Amino acid sequence: MRTFREFREIFNTPAFYILAAIFLALSGYKFYSLLISYTDLLSMYPDYIFGTEVKQLSDIDVNKFLFPKLFEFYSYMIVVAVPVLSSSLGHERLYELDKLELSASNVTELSLIIRKLLFVCSIFFVLFIPTLIYPLFLSVFTPVDWGLLLSSYIGVILLAFMLASLCIPVGLSRINFTVSVFLNLVLVIATFVYFFEPLFSSFWFGIVRLSITLFIVVFSLAFLFFARRIYVSTRIFG
Amino acid sequence: MKRILLMLFYLLGLFLFISIFITPEYRYRIILAFVLYLVCLFLVLKYTSKNEIISFYRSIFGARFKNLLPGIIVFILIVTASFVLLNIKQLKTTKLDLTNKGSISVSSSSAKYLEQLNKDVEVIYVRPVNKEDNRSYFIALMEELRDYSNHVSYRTLHPIINTLEYSRLKNKVSSLVPGNFVILSGENYLVGERLGEKEIVRSISRVVNGDIVVCYAKGNGEPDLNDFSEKGGAIMYSMLSDRGIILYPVMSGDWNKCPVLFFADPSIDIKEDEINKLIEYKGMLVLFGGVELASFKKFLSKKGISILGKQKMSFKDYALRDYEGGVVLDTFYDHPLLDGVKGGVVTAYGYSVDCKDCRPLAGTSDALMYLGKDGLVLFAGEKTSTNFFMRFNGNLRLIYNALFFSFAPEAYMSFTEDKSDGPGLFAISPRYLNIILWVCVVGFPLLFLLFGVYCFKKSKSLKLK
Numbered sequence: 001m002r003t004f005r006e007f008r009e010i011f012n013t014p015a016f017y018i019l020a021a022i023f024l025a026l027s028g029y030k031f032y033s034l035l036i037s038y039t040d041l042l043s044m045y046p047d048y049i050f051g052t053e054v055k056q057l058s059d060i061d062v063n064k065f066l067f068p069k070l071f072e073f074y075s076y077m078i079v080v081a082v083p084v085l086s087s088s089l090g091h092e093r094l095y096e097l098d099k100l101e102l103s104a105s106n107v108t109e110l111s112l113i114i115r116k117l118l119f120v121c122s123i124f125f126v127l128f129i130p131t132l133i134y135p136l137f138l139s140v141f142t143p144v145d146w147g148l149l150l151s152s153y154i155g156v157i158l159l160a161f162m163l164a165s166l167c168i169p170v171g172l173s174r175i176n177f178t179v180s181v182f183l184n185l186v187l188v189i190a191t192f193v194y195f196f197e198p199l200f201s202s203f204w205f206g207i208v209r210l211s212i213t214l215f216i217v218v219f220s221l222a223f224l225f226f227a228r229r230i231y232v233s234t235r236i237f238g
Numbered sequence: 239m240k241r242i243l244l245m246l247f248y249l250l251g252l253f254l255f256i257s258i259f260i261t262p263e264y265r266y267r268i269i270l271a272f273v274l275y276l277v278c279l280f281l282v283l284k285y286t287s288k289n290e291i292i293s294f295y296r297s298i299f300g301a302r303f304k305n306l307l308p309g310i311i312v313f314i315l316i317v318t319a320s321f322v323l324l325n326i327k328q329l330k331t332t333k334l335d336l337t338n339k340g341s342i343s344v345s346s347s348s349a350k351y352l353e354q355l356n357k358d359v360e361v362i363y364v365r366p367v368n369k370e371d372n373r374s375y376f377i378a379l380m381e382e383l384r385d386y387s388n389h390v391s392y393r394t395l396h397p398i399i400n401t402l403e404y405s406r407l408k409n410k411v412s413s414l415v416p417g418n419f420v421i422l423s424g425e426n427y428l429v430g431e432r433l434g435e436k437e438i439v440r441s442i443s444r445v446v447n448g449d450i451v452v453c454y455a456k457g458n459g460e461p462d463l464n465d466f467s468e469k470g471g472a473i474m475y476s477m478l479s480d481r482g483i484i485l486y487p488v489m490s491g492d493w494n495k496c497p498v499l500f501f502a503d504p505s506i507d508i509k510e511d512e513i514n515k516l517i518e519y520k521g522m523l524v525l526f527g528g529v530e531l532a533s534f535k536k537f538l539s540k541k542g543i544s545i546l547g548k549q550k551m552s553f554k555d556y557a558l559r560d561y562e563g564g565v566v567l568d569t570f571y572d573h574p575l576l577d578g579v580k581g582g583v584v585t586a587y588g589y590s591v592d593c594k595d596c597r598p599l600a601g602t603s604d605a606l607m608y609l610g611k612d613g614l615v616l617f618a619g620e621k622t623s624t625n626f627f628m629r630f631n632g633n634l635r636l637i638y639n640a641l642f643f644s645f646a647p648e649a650y651m652s653f654t655e656d657k658s659d660g661p662g663l664f665a666i667s668p669r670y671l672n673i674i675l676w677v678c679v680v681g682f683p684l685l686f687l688l689f690g691v692y693c694f695k696k697s698k699s700l701k702l703k
Contacts, residue, residue, distance in 0.1 A: 014694050016690070018690070020683075020686055021684070022683070024686055025679055025680070028677075028683065029678070029679045032675050035666065036671065039666055039671070064375075068374055072374055133678070133682060137674055147337045148336060151336040189256060201375075201377035202333070202382075204374055204378065205337070206336045207337075209381070210333060214320070221316060222312070225313060226310070
C-alpha cells in the first residue's frame with residue numbers, strides 16, 4: 001500500500017472532508033443559482049411571444065447555458081486549490097518517507113513525482129464524482145448533453161493535471177510552505193488568466209481539440225522533467 | 239503577529255503582480271513598484287528567515303545548478319516544441335465534437351464563406367460589466383471560426399481593465415456598449431449585439447464589403463436623421479451607421495436611382511405621380527409605417543396588400559410588463575429577417591395586413607403586421623424608427639435586418655440552409671427548485687461530511703488496535 005501513501009495521508013484527515021463538503025456546497029449553490037438564472041431567462045421568452053421558434057434561439061439551450069458556466073467555476077476552484085495541494089507534497093514527513101522508499105526499492109524519482117502528480121489529479125477526480133448528481137437532476141426535466149459534460153470533465157481534469165505539473169517543481173523544492181504556496185499561486189493565477197484560461201473554453205462547449213490536448217500533455221511533461229531535476233538535486237545537495 | 243504581517247506582505251506582492259497584467263495602462267509604474275516590492279521582500283526575508291533564503295538561492299544557482307542545467311535545457315526545448323505544436327494547422331483543426339447536436343460547430347455556408355475570406359478582420363468582444371459575461375463562449379466560437387480562416391483574429395476587452403483602449407474604440411464606434419462585439423477591418427468597423435456564429439459571420443461579410451448605402455426617403459414627414467428628440471430619427475441613424483448601414487436622404491426625384499429605398503414612418507401623403515413612381519420602382523422598397531395614409535394604402539392595394547383594422551395595445555407580454563402602451567409583436571415566423579430579434583418589437587400602434595401571395599414574417603398573436611413580397615418589405619407598425627421606440631432592442635434588429643437583407647437578399651438565402659433542431663426547453667416549479675437547493679447545497683455536502691467522519695473514525699480505531 002506504499003503507492004497510495006499520499007492518498008491515505010489525505011483521506012484520513014478530517015480537513016479533506018471539511019474542504020470537500022465546502023466545495024460541494026459551493027458547487028451545489030452555483031448549480032442552483034445557474035438554474036434560477038436559466039428559469040429567469042426563459043421567462044423572457046414565453047411561448048406566446050416566440051411560439052415554437054423559441055427553440056431556434058440556441059443561446060437558451062440549458063446545456064450550453066448551464067454547464068460551461070459551472071465548469072468555469074470549477075476551473076477557478078482548481079486554480080486556488082492546486083497550489084496548496086502541490087505545495088504540501090514536499091513537506092518534511094512525506095519527504096522523509098519518499099527518501100526511505102527511494103533507497104529501499106526500485107522506485108525512480110520520476111515515477112515518484114508522477115505518482116504525486118496523479119495524486120493531485122485524483123483528488124479532483126474524487127471531488128468531481130459527486131458533482132454528477134447535477135446533470136442527473138437535470139435529466140429529470142430535460143435531455144442532458146452527456147457529450148458536452150464528458151468534454152467538460154476531461155477539460156477540468158486536464159487543467160488540474162497541467163496546473164499541478166506547473167506547481168510541482170516549487171512544491172518539491174523544500175522551501176517554506178507559505179512561500180511555496182505564495183509562489184505557486186502567483187505562477188498559477190498569472191499563467192491561467194493570461195495563457196491557459198482561453199485554451200479551455202472549447203472544452204466547456206463540448207469540443208476536445210487535439211492541439212490543445214497535446215500542448216497540455218507536452219507542457220506538463222516538460223515540467224515533470226524539470227521537477228525531477230529539482231528533486232534529484234534537492235536529494236543530492238540536501 | 240509576525241506571520242500575519244508576512245502573509246499580508248505576500249498578498250500585497252500577489253496584488254502587484256496581478257496588477258501588472260490587468261492594468262496595462264499603468265504597467266510601467268506597477269513594474270517599478272513590483273521591483274521595489276521584491277527588494278523589500280528580499281530584505282524582509284533575509285532578516286526573518288535568512289538561512290532558508292540562502293539555501294533556496296543556493297539550491298537554484300549554487301553547486302546543484304550544474305545538475306539542473308540539462309533539465310532546464312530539455313524543459314525549454316519541450317516548451318518551445320509545445321508552442322510550435324499549438325500552431326500547426328493540421329493539428330489545430332483536428333478536434334472531436336462530443337456534443338449531441340454540434341451546438342457550436344460552424345455551418346457549412348459560414349465555413350465556405352470564411353474559407354474564401356481574403357481580408358484581415360479582427361473581432362473584439364467588449365465584456366459586460368454588470369451583465370453575464372460570455373467570454374468563454376466567444377473564445378470557443380472564435381476558435382471554431384479560425385479553423386476556417388487565418389484572416390480572422392479575435393480578442394476580448396474589458397471596459398474597466400482596458401479603459402483607454404475601450405474609450406478609443408468608443409470614440410470611433412459611438413453606439414458600442416459592453417456586451418457588444420466590434421469587427422474591424424482596415425478602416426471599416428461594425429457593431430454586433432448578439433454573439434452567435436451566423437451573426438459574427440454576417441457581420442464579417444458586411445465589414446469586408448464596406449458600408450451599405452440605403453436611400454432614406456424624406457419630405458413626407460419621416461423622422462429627421464439629425465433630430466435627437468423623441469420623435470426624431472438620429473438614434474436610428476447612428477446605430478445603423480455603426481452597423482455598416484448608411485442612410486442617405488433622398489427626395490422623390492432620385493428614388494429610381496436607389497437599389498434600396500427606405501420609408502420610415504411617413505406622416506404626409508405622397509403625390510399621385512409618386513405613387514406611380516413607387517409602383518414602377520425596380521429596386522427593393524422597405525416600408526415601415528405610413529400604412530394609415532391614403533396614398534400608401536392605394537399603393538399597397540395595387541401591390542395586392544390590403545390594410546385591415548388598427549391593432550389594440552397588447553399588455554399580456556410578460557417581458558414588457560412594465561411598459562405602458564404600444565403594440566408588441568409576439569409572433570415570429572421562421573425567417574432570417576428575424577434573426578437576433580430579441581427582447582420584443584414595440585410600436586406606438588399598428589395595423590393588421592392581409593396579402594395572399596406574401597411571405598408572412600411577424601405579427602401580434604391575432605394579426606399579421608410584417609410581411610415580405612418580391613421587391614417589398616412591409617411593416618405595418620407606426621413610429622418604430624423614432625428615438626423613443628428605438629430604445630427597444632428588437633426594433634433596431636428589425637430595421638437592420640430588413641435593410642441588410644433587402645440590399646442583398648441572396649446573402650441571407652445562403653445562410654439559411656443549415657437548421658438545427660434547437661434546444662430542449664423546460665420549466666422547473668419553485669417546489670422542485672427548493673428541493674434542488676436543499677439536496678445540492680445542504681444535504682449532499684452534509685452526507686459527504688458524515689462519510690468523512692465515518693472514514694476518520696474507522697482509520698483511528700484501526701490505528702489504536
